[in-house]
Amino acid sequence: MSEPTAAHEEQGAVISTQGLTKRYRGGQLAVEGLDLSVPRGSVFGFLGPNGSGKTTTIRMLLGLIEPTGGSAHVLGEPMPGSARRVLPHVGALIEGPALYGYLTGRENLLRYDAADPTADPRSRAARADRALERVGLSAAAAKKARAYSLGMKQRLGLAAALLQPRELLVLDEPTNGLDPQGMREIRSLVRELADDGITVFLSSHLLDEIEQVCTHTAVMHRGRLITQGTVAQMSAGARGRLAVTTPDPGEATRVLKEAGVADLVTDGEEVSGEPPHAHELADLNAALVRAGVRVRAFGLRRASLEDVFVSLTGEGFDVAG
């Protein structure tokens, strides 16, 4: 048993799956042939529209759902077989928080802590208090959880995931339903945790969220993995677009077209297009100015993950699989 374990650990993958597949009893194929590899220490963004199989994958990784094909290793050990040894080192937030409304926030944490057979009951209260403090809920610890706002519930869910020192945090849509302030707080908490060296596996359908906090990403679409890599590689893969703001869009379009800029789009005072390969952008600007075009702004807009997604799937991102 220890041989394959060591092998997976050496690759430095905290999560690795081989051909992971789940077909539900109704015949619906939720996840198909997933080969995922999450490097240790990364903040891994698991991206895909709603219904693309992200949650099913996460549930398989956590031993809640039995795969119908392939295998999954978490922290180097097979899941769901080694769930009892692996899961004490994994904190999870799955599809939103779930709490006992009739218990206080603190009692909720005590209950979840009691469910972990590796948790020492003598230090249980201290762990709960520390976790509450970490997510900024100490003041509301004695309040019944049903009186919590959605943001507070989300934070309490995070506190439960942080009861023990973890090697891996699995956060499924951690900012879902939060206001912008709540989102910012959760994201900064994720960054803090990553700075502590914890690997964070974060699923989201929000592209900018992944771009803001993640180092690595994988893109799911209709149960399949389309691509995975670092966020930087991913954005570099799609070329940026040239954008010019000018009060003379007509003239600008003519000049740019002559210079070889393709796919030109005019939107009010902004003209954008794909710059030609191997062309110094400054020359384009000079050409515009020579032609008497008054240029207010000129620059290359970096490709977003959304552009990558659209170029990979040929579909908008809001389409559910």
Next chain:
Amino acid sequence: MSQAETATGGGPPDSRARPARAVWSLGLFRSELAVTFRRWRTLALLAVLAAVPVLVGIAVKIETSDGGSIGGGDEGGPAFLSQVTGNGLFLVFTALAATLPFFLPMTVGVIAGDAVAGEAGAGTLRYLLVAPAGRTRLLLAKFSAVLAFCLTATATVAVFALATGALLFPTGQVTLLSGTSVSFGEGLLRAMAIAVTVALSLVGLATLGLFISTLTNSGVAAMAATVGLLITVQILGAIPQLDEIHPFLFTHYWLSFADLLREPVYWDDLLKNLGLQALYTAVFGSAAWAGFGARDVTA
């Protein structure tokens, strides 16, 4: 593993070796009891059960305050009702006989049916499982909590009946069903034995309810199914043409607890009752374990 150490930041040398201790894993059982008995719903069910003997006691007291007897004889009303005026201890037997056919098992059905399905419906089940509670351990903790509820529910009826009986009626020597008299102390002991027997009579239904509870993500559906099954079984048990199957219904020997009030005690039906409850527990306990262990938790 060295990477893991740096990752967790100064943890123990081999952080993966954090062991599960047998004593520590009992924490879930304690937590389960606390969660069960802290709910308002549980307390409300117990309050209903406590009210039954009090109301029966007061009704009997009013009915007989003019020196008359109850309803003109032994017919009608639950067993032992007519003896209550002579000895308050009989209110315990009356109350148990009155609540056992429906009130007691209904409350057990609610608690057992909601045990797993309620957690699934609230979403807390997935967090308990990734904690990781372990499916077998969680099921055992749920089972123990349901058993504790069976005992508490029965004890609630018995204790409130005893208190009401002692307050409203005379106590003293207890005349058993077989005609012999025993001291109040021994009568009390027999009452305790009867309460335990009644609690054990509910175990079969409790396990059945727990099994149903593992099949669905809706606590209400599981509760309704369990209570519905109880009613169906009670109806089947009342149809004489079906007496072939009666010995296999978990309700069949329920009222055999009265045999503990004979001298000597008739053990036959008492033992058959316990055997039948054990059989139901074994069958539906295994089914629940097998089903829950392999089930996809999607809620």
